Amino acid sequence: QTGQMLAALSGLSQGTFASEVVVDNDKVQVTREIDGGLQTVELTLPAIVTTDLRLNEPRYAKLPDIMKAKKKPMDIKTPADLGVEVASKVTLLKVESPAERKGGIKVGSVDELVDKLKNEAKVL
Structure with missing residues (x-):
C-alpha cells in the first residue's frame, strides 16, 4: 500500500507488483503477473514501481561480511x-462514534419471520 499511496500523493504514475522491470531512457516497462497471464505497462519516468517476490533472487550476507559491517562506523542523519x-x-x-445498533427481536415461528420480512423490512 505504501507505493500506491506514495504515487497518489506525489501525482506520479505507478507500476505495481513488478516481476520484470526494463528501463529505456525516460520510459520504464513493468511486467506483472495477473489472473489471465502477464501484463506489461509502459510508464514515463519518474514513476513509482513496487515489486513482487519473483523480481530477483535475494543475496544472503556471508558471516565474514556481517562481521565487517559490525565494525564500520554508523553515520546518523536526520530528515532535516x-x-x-x-x-x-x-x-x-x-x-x-458510529450510531448505536438497535436491539433485535425474536420471532416465534417461521411464518412470523416471513411476514416481518415481507411487510416490515420489505426484503421479500
Missing part, C-alpha cells in the same frame, strides 16, 4: 540533514 520535512499534512476535521 537531507532537506526533508516530516510534518504531517493531514488535518483531522472531526471524529464521530
Whole structure:
C-alpha cells in the first residue's frame, strides 16, 4: 500500500507488483503477473514501481561480511540533514462514534419471520 499511496500523493504514475522491470531512457516497462497471464505497462519516468517476490533472487550476507559491517562506523542523519520535512499534512476535521445498533427481536415461528420480512423490512 505504501507505493500506491506514495504515487497518489506525489501525482506520479505507478507500476505495481513488478516481476520484470526494463528501463529505456525516460520510459520504464513493468511486467506483472495477473489472473489471465502477464501484463506489461509502459510508464514515463519518474514513476513509482513496487515489486513482487519473483523480481530477483535475494543475496544472503556471508558471516565474514556481517562481521565487517559490525565494525564500520554508523553515520546518523536526520530528515532535516537531507532537506526533508516530516510534518504531517493531514488535518483531522472531526471524529464521530458510529450510531448505536438497535436491539433485535425474536420471532416465534417461521411464518412470523416471513411476514416481518415481507411487510416490515420489505426484503421479500
